[in-house]
């Protein structure tokens with residue numbers, strides 16, 4: 001069943017177009033990674049979906065309803081990010097108690113176990129926590145609430161390496177035990193790819209790709225070798241990346257629609273083939289059209 005639908009959504013902030021006609025659908029109880037470079041529009045999209053912001057144009061449905069200021073949506077959705085505002089007058093213990101009253105699927109025992117594991121003190125206050133501890137505490141709320149739609153927007157900001165690993169592990173284990181629709185945004189595909197089922201890649205305010213991660217991992221192939229042999233192989237193919245490697249040598253990353261015979265012939269011509277990791281492919285696909293960092297150093 002589809003729980004989230006975006007149809008041609010735009011969002012204009014004054015004169016900045018953050019979303020440029022974004023469309024996608026999310027099925028119930030899937031874990032989807034929302035991946036994109038800085039400024040791609042991830043947070044804007046997630047905030048529109050959560051009902052915090054209103055789209056400029058387009059059609060959006062969450063549980064078949066328009067999410068902006070919608071009670072059904074807010075009662076069944078949690079949005080976790082590093083700016084999550086929690087009452088500064090309450091202690092962490094009091095915040096957990098309030099959360100247990102608000103979220104109907106709240107798992108008190110699970111929240112307590114996470115709270116102890118991460119060594120929080122019940123009398124600490126949220127606004128006195130370090131950046132990483134705040135993210136960790138917010139993560140506890142996000143997990144223990146077990147909302148039908150759970151959104152984590154860059155949840156690991158400030159967390160150290162060990163806590164990040166614990167977070168992803170806890171998220172995966174809890175999702176397997178209590179399946180729900182989870183959206184997890186990140187700039188770093190490599191960090192989250194082990195736990196995702198689907199990936200939604202956003203570029204310049206639009207959906208670039210939305211597919212199962214396993215398909216994404218097999219989507220591209222790399223060819224390197226003599227330019228005379230590589231070029232004919234990739235002509236009329238979807239090319240994601242090209243590098244010239246010295247004189248008459250090149251490396252190309254292309255969509256993998258090759259037959260066994262084509263690959264056999266390429267190998268016979270001395271072309272080397274390599275798998276492309278999903279994080280490398282993501283970087284190639286989301287590179288800016290203006291060229292690379294080297295161009296900054298090349299004065300005309």
Ligand SMILES: Nc1ncnc2c1ncn2[C@@H]1O[C@H](COP(=O)(O)OP(=O)(O)OP(=O)(O)O)[C@@H](O)[C@H]1O
Nearest residue numbers: 013016017018036037038039040041042043044045
């Ligand atoms: N409140 C705002 N007012 C004006 N422009 C905004 C506002 N919020 C976001 N933008 C702009 O909209 C675009 C998309 O921003 P958004 O925060 O959604 O991207 P993002 O993919 O989440 O980025 P990051 O990964 O850096 O957090 C950017 O150009 C940003 O500058």
